[in-house]
Amino acid sequence: MxxxxxxxxxxxxxxxxxxxxxxxxxxxxxxxxxxxxxxxxxxxxxxxxxxxxxxxxxxxxxxxxxxxxxxxxxxxxxxxxxxxxxxxxxxxxxxxxxxxxxxxxxxxxxxxxxxxxxxxxxxxxxxxxxxxxxxxxxxxxxxxxxxxxxxxxxxxxxxxVGEGVDLAGGPFTEHASKPGGKFTVPLAVANVGDKVVKGFAAVFDLDYSIRTRDRFSNCLYSGDHLLSCQFDEEIPVGEGLATTLDFELAKDTYAPSNQSGYAQFMTTADFEDLTRVREAAGARAATSGGGPKLTLAEAPSRMRQADQTDVGPGYDYTGWTIKTTGKNGVDLAAIGATLKGRAGDVVTATVGFRNNGPATLDAVNEDFEAPTHTAVELPPGTSAVEVPATCELQQGTRTYVCPSEMLLVAGKTYTMEFRLRIDKVIANARGAVQVNAPCECPSGGIFTGDTKPANDKAPIVVNAGPGGGAGGGGGEDDGGALPITGSPVxxxxxxxxxLLVAGAGGYLLARRRSARFVA
Structure with missing residues (x-):
């Protein structure tokens, strides 16, 4: 499976x-x-x-x-x-x-x-x-x-208390597309139980790069991302329904790579159990499409006679693998800082890196591991007063290693703040920031596909002055602990x-989506 x-x-x-x-x-x-x-x-x-x-x-x-x-x-x-x-x-x-x-x-x-x-x-x-x-x-x-x-x-x-039914998703399929290209996938579901299924929903888990321009009236969307669809069609015992979905890959999709998408089918009642909390919890609003209704097959429309729940979960999903062709790489460039102050001053170094693109680096998966790590070496004469909670000091060194977000969007800057005390003013005291730094983790922490490794390192320079500090090139996205700003992904x-779709306790993809990434 x-x-x-x-x-x-x-x-x-x-x-x-x-x-x-x-x-x-x-x-x-x-x-x-x-x-x-x-x-x-x-x-x-x-x-x-x-x-x-x-x-x-x-x-x-x-x-x-x-x-x-x-x-x-x-x-x-x-x-x-x-x-x-x-x-x-x-x-x-x-x-x-x-x-x-x-x-x-x-x-x-x-x-x-x-x-x-x-x-x-x-x-x-x-x-x-x-x-x-x-x-x-x-x-x-x-x-x-x-x-x-x-x-x-x-x-x-x-x-x-409701009726027990059993939904099964269609077979997994493979497809191919270049960044910016379009492709079509099947969406199929079958009733493998002994009672007619009276209405159901499909909840989607699509990689960041998979987008759609369709806007079906019975589906929910966040920007160009498909979230879920509800259907009132019946599925007779032993029969199935199917349709197709039109998707496209974002132009910033990393290539070559494999992208993936999944859909889980659930009864209308199970979907309600998942989502009823949304409004009470103040969930960010997902939007319904303004186009035609997505249907899987023609079937008589009937009111639900009883709530139903899927009693055979485990194979109630389908999925697609999209082989992304061509070449579309990533350049991560380190951002250093220039600081000035007197002995005893505490200054802020805003450091990190920028994804110069042209591709987004999407490492959201079940491995729980960031795609890159950033090493921050403190300049001599300084000591750390406050560091991001995710950064760890390497034993016997003055260097902190910090994991990145799981999703590094092309054109975005990812910075973090180090509060440093100037214990002794040393002219041109130099530390360093290094993206793609090694770490004590299974993959070693280095993104080996960086197209321009020469800009992976930048200095942190401290000199005497009236106090304060500045980053070395951060833009509007600077600040915080490696944040991503912008619309939901x-x-x-x-x-x-x-939670645009689901309840606050959650339901889907704990392992796949639980590491460091942004909504």
């Missing part, structure tokens, strides 16, 4: 970051913790589903003595909630489960670097139906947590992108 089994994971880790703060539950004051527990639709007689409680904050936080309370009394006798990760739980009354987290729950920053949004996850619970559950039953699960120091919060999610180029 290739690597797709690693891409379609419940409960994104940032995943991500299904990550922009605008696309997640709103966080309050610095100390506030906001919980989220995704809705669920359960099939009668199925093995149920697992859910995690997600905790969000706007500062790094570690919670101790955490307990989570699941109150499902509105569905007592219809569903059960049970521990699924070996945690110790009690049932103080019917329809209530209280679980103690075996370890502290730490909230880590979600991508992109410097997002200012932090997320932690508690142990899973499994939600199943009982023998008394009937199609159409519905109720709430009120989930609350308590932690040391008076930390607490609650979230109420919806649980429905698609559904899953970060959790924020995912």
């Amino acid at each position: 290739l690597k797709q089994s690693t891409r379609w994971l419940a409960a994104v880790g940032a995943a991500g970051a299904l990550v922009a703060a605008a696309a997640t539950p709103a966080v309050g004051a610095a100390a506030a913790i906001e919980p989220y527990f995704q809705d669920a639709t359960l099939a009668v007689g199925s093995t149920g589903t697992t859910r995690n409680l997600f905790l969000y904050a706007d500062e790094p936080t570690s919670l101790t003595d955490v307990s989570v309370r699941y109150d499902y009394r509105s569905l007592a006798g219809k569903i059960t909630v049970a521990p699924d990760d070996g945690q110790k739980c009690t049932t103080p009354e019917s329809g209530v489960l209280v679980c103690a987290e075996p370890q502290d729950v730490s909230l880590y920053e979600l991508p992109p670097l410097g997002s200012g949004l932090y997320r932690g996850v508690t142990k899973r619970v499994r939600i199943t139906t009982t023998d008394d559950a009937k199609v159409g039953d519905s109720g709430d699960v009120a989930v609350s947590f308590q932690a040391a120091g008076g930390r607490q919060g609650s979230y109420t999610s919806r649980v429905r 698609g559904l899953l180029a970060g959790l924020g992108g995912l």
Whole structure:
């Protein structure tokens, strides 16, 4: 099944970051913790589903003595909630489960670097139906947590009982195109269950480079990126539906390379469970197309008689590999700084690199590894007062190594700030910034395809003066910890992108999209 089994994971880790703060539950004051527990639709007689409680904050936080309370009394006798990760739980009354987290729950920053949004996850619970559950039953699960120091919060999610169906995606296909070229891919889905599927959705995971000019009225878009489509067609048992999608590669696609795209099919109810939180969470608005409706086949349009859920996930997706032909490379150029000050002054060095293009470097994948690393060697006579949280000092040196974002857009500048104290004024004290620097990571951290390695290094120069500092050529995109500015880069180029469609807890591609990239 290739690597797709690693891409379609419940409960994104940032995943991500299904990550922009605008696309997640709103966080309050610095100390506030906001919980989220995704809705669920359960099939009668199925093995149920697992859910995690997600905790969000706007500062790094570690919670101790955490307990989570699941109150499902509105569905007592219809569903059960049970521990699924070996945690110790009690049932103080019917329809209530209280679980103690075996370890502290730490909230880590979600991508992109410097997002200012932090997320932690508690142990899973499994939600199943009982023998008394009937199609159409519905109720709430009120989930609350308590932690040391008076930390607490609650979230109420919806649980429905529906019919079980089974969707399967069409075969994976391969295609070819040059940067800026157009190509067409099949979109096929089949009903491999024993009940008619009455309406469904397709949620897309497309590489940054894959764009579309179509604007179907039943689909959602972020710029030129296709996010999802909803269909009201029925799929009879044992039959399938198919259509085609027209895509094109962005002109800044790296070549030669392989680009990829995927679509996961889900029932209408499962899609609602995924997305109902969007408006309440303040998700950045995705836009519906103004063109004709995308249809897979002609079928009678009927109202849903019951909510449905996919009871056979795992092969409910399809995908495409696009071989990008020709040559389109990347030049990463280091940005240094010129600083002036007196002994005892603290100055700011804004350093980093610029992607001179012509191609965008997209390393968003399941390997969790940045495409390049930047080494920052401090000038003699200075010491670091404040450095980006992602940078690490190399043992026995004065050099910090910092990972980049996962997506490095052509024409964009990626900078970070080092606050340096001038301990001793030394004329023309020189440090250095080196992009494509080696690191202690599996790939070595060096982007070997740089078309102009001669500009991979730039100086950091400190001299006596009235104080202050300047970067060595940063533009409007300078500042922060290697940020990317501009419009969203698609559904899953970060959790924020995912949350254009998905709920704040996430659903898709935890491994693929959970490293350092921006929405």
